[in-house]
Amino acid sequence: MIRTLEDLARRSLKKALSTLNYPIVDIRFEEPPTPELGDLATTISFELASKLKKNPVEISKTIIGVVKLPPLFEKVEAKGPYINFFIDYQNFSRKLLDSIDEDYGRLPEKGEKVILExxxxxxxxxxxxxxxxxxxxxxxxxxxxxxxxxxxxxxxxxxxxxxxxxxxxxxxxxxxxxxxxxxxxxxxxxxxxxxxxxxxxxxxxxxxxxxxxxxxxxxxxxxxxxxxxxxxxxxxxxxxxxxxxxxxxxxxxxxxxxxxxxxxxxxxxxxxxxxxxxxxxxxxxxxxxxxxxxxxxxxxxxxxxxxxxxxxxxxxxxxxxxxxxxxxxxxxxxxxxxxxxxxxxxxxxxxxxxxxxxxxxxLPEGSMSTRRGVFVSVDDLIDEARSRAVKEIKKRRKDLKREEIEDIADKIGVGAIRYYIARLSPEKHLVFKWDEALNFEMGCASIQYAHARACKLLKKALFTDDVEIEGEWSPNELERDLIRLLAKFPGVVRESAENRRVHLIAQYLQELANAFHKFYKFSPVIGSEFEGARLILVDRVKKTIRNGLKLLGIEVPATM
Structure with a gap:
């Protein structure tokens, strides 16, 4: 959906450039540092300045004077040399949430075969x-x-x-x-x-x-x-x-x-x-x-x-x-x-x-060697991860049966290992530390917990797919944070695939989970004025987290 927004904004700018008889330049967008500066920003005025021999601030003001507001945007304004677009969240949120299904983020077939060793x-x-x-x-x-x-x-x-x-x-x-x-x-x-x-x-x-x-x-x-x-x-x-x-x-x-x-x-x-x-x-x-x-x-x-x-x-x-x-x-x-x-x-x-x-x-104590017999086997690593997960679950949940604890511990333990490694760019050296990899207050466990929280909330509300957004729902700032992040997911998948970089997915999921935990803490859902809209938002976050973790080979427990 972010790409759709960029295409809409790009078309409106190209029409404005044509109207002004300005050269058509490559129009790229970036995310402003704060939401107060908009949702999409472009620096085309800098590129046009050398061609037109004008101040980029003046160019931005001139473009804003003729640009037509594209669909799904609330306003467009100039901030110095930047041209900033603000999303109309009341309309965009509905369209985005309607587009998120079980397969959200999947891209069209390319017709290219890859052999990956x-x-x-x-x-x-x-x-x-x-x-x-x-x-x-x-x-x-x-x-x-x-x-x-x-x-x-x-x-x-x-x-x-x-x-x-x-x-x-x-x-x-x-x-x-x-x-x-x-x-x-x-x-x-x-x-x-x-x-x-x-x-x-x-x-x-x-x-x-x-x-x-x-x-x-x-x-x-x-x-x-x-x-x-x-x-x-x-x-x-x-x-x-x-x-x-x-x-x-x-x-x-x-x-x-x-x-x-x-x-x-x-x-x-x-x-x-x-x-x-x-x-x-x-x-x-x-x-x-x-x-x-x-x-x-x-x-x-x-x-x-x-x-x-x-x-x-x-x-x-x-x-x-x-x-x-x-x-x-x-x-x-x-x-x-x-x-x-x-x-x-x-x-x-x-x-x-x-x-x-x-x-x-x-390892903190040095390098490993099969020849010298100095190593921690992956089998030992998995056993230790599961063992630590079992202890943590038993502390938190006294109501679970042994089979349930072991199933959840397997998903959390293996997830912790996979995420700990996937979250870093491959060019960065990694010292394996048990306490960091298996810390259940952050990292993969917090992402899995966001999914479990969403599942629990939806189950409590008896949520079904026929729930609709009623009334004039205008998302608050916490909801807007989630909407912005959900819209990014297909683009993150595309960038991760094109650049062959796994850590982009891992970092995105942490950001989404953090935003959801904040929303969960400060935005009432069941019984609120916009219960339907918020339940749908929770469901879409759940689907996106699940799809993202699957890309990292991590299972998602429905309860933790």
Whole structure:
């Protein structure tokens, strides 16, 4: 609806410019710092000043003298060089509230397919909080893009040919212990302990590296496939359970060995050999100096076996042939690798991926490492979140049954984790602090509580969809704050999708929830003069919060 208002205001200004024989310039709007200055403002007078050789204040006054008031606006006025439009809330509010349905915010189909790869952690142990930012940004962005009209397919790229998996296989073959003998309730935890143990063996016996290299070579030749695949599949089984606990599900798990087996990696090498950039010096590599990249891209080991980089090129060519847009979610330590990939993909004629880089999460006590066994697993994180949520709910609600408490705790606990990570721009470093993430007085819990409050109020009023606005309802300032925010939601969805930024939705929802809590506290609903209008407003806030939280993969409890 904000876009509709902007279009109406823009048309009226263009007619005014035409009447005055002023040049037609690009007319953009911004939100004034306070409602007293209007709802939409434009600075076109600044742009016209240089063309007309006039003072922008005078230009604004002249334009105001001929502009016609567009529909849904109460007035338009000049404030210095600015031209400010004021919404007619009595009419606009009715139209807006009528337009908000169960699907509010969804944008038209675009006819473009996106393949979005996220999480893709090595299957050498459980997911830890160092992986969780990738997973939550990726899953939330996929949801937002779908809601914004894109056809989205999510991928988990399985690194089954790397050194880490060969180390696990070496352990299974040599440590005289079955996988089931390692600690942990899930296969991924057992594999993580095995991987840690093999690392300790390697530190004491560096010669074992040759045996692990031989395992890598044998798997690439198609040997020992069963034991490699069993180890990876068992780890993935545990990882999938963890992701399910966060409400994350991938459309496809694409194994990198596929691109060795089907000849794609060899095709990549053959194509690159036909360029002027391929070099050989014990290993095969691409010289990328002409692309402004000092570090060469190694394509094969000295024994001729492929590397992750080569298999990744084959994977990106595969994606190029199956979609319009490729999006990768990667840690900021991959920036050089992405530059190398983009240069090589360009030589191969593939699509360059859009890459969302994120800074890492650390614990207050330092960085994490699966190899060193220093990490908090996502399973532990979820358990702790649920446990804290249960304690908080029991303090507040003595009337709930155990099953109800556990259901609400799951939604609040997982929501707290997802929101804590989604709320920040990915470029910002994040130190994971339990007390901040699981603080139920702010953040996600306050947004979920706004939804629960709305549900309770509507239930108490026996609200139905046939309730109508009666009388001459002119929204008060608290209601206007909510109306303005509700009108913004489709635009926030559009901006979030176009800029590939999840935190815009999270920040918007916090602002909407804060405005609703203020309205709830100071504006009586049931029994008030405008009960019908206010109940409809509450219902529309509830729908918008629900839709917004779904985009972040967060469930909305009806009671808290």
């Amino acid at each position: 996220h999480t893709s952690a090595n299957p050498n142990g459980p997911l830890h909080i160092g992986h969780i930012r990738n997973a939550i940004i990726g899953d939330s962005l996929a949801r937002i893009l779908k809601f914004a009209g894109y056809n989205v397919e999510t991928h988990y790229y399985v690194n089954d040919m790397g050194r880490q998996i060969a180390m696990i296989v070496w352990g299974l073959l040599n440590l005289q212990k079955g996988l089931e003998d390692y600690p942990g309730d899930k296969w991924d935890h057992k594999i993580g302990r095995l991987y840690y143990e093999v690392n300790k063996y390697l530190e004491k016996n560096p010669r074992l590296k040759n045996e692990i290299d031989e395992l890598i070579r044998s798997y690439e030749k198609g040997e020992r496939e069963s034991i490699f695949q069993e180890a990876v599949e068992k780890c993935l089984e545990g990882i999938k359970k963890t992701l399910k606990g966060l409400y994350i599900k991938h459309d496809k798990f694409v194994w990198e060995s596929k691109f060795v087996r089907d000849g794609s990696v060899q095709n990549v090498l053959e194509k690159l050999k036909k360029t002027n950039y391929i070099k050989e010096d014990d290993v095969l590599y691409l010289d990328l100096e002409d692309f402004g990249i000092d570090k060469e891209l190694i394509l094969t080991r000295s024994d001729g076996t492929s590397l992750y980089s080569t298999r990744d090129l084959a994977y990106h060519l595969y994606k190029s042939n199956k979609c319009d847009i490729i999006i990768d979610i990667l840690g900021s330590d991959h920036k050089l690798a992405v530059k190398q990939l983009e240069a090589a993909i360009g030589l191969l004629g593939g699509k360059r991926p859009e890459v969302i880089f994120y800074e890492f999460i650390t």
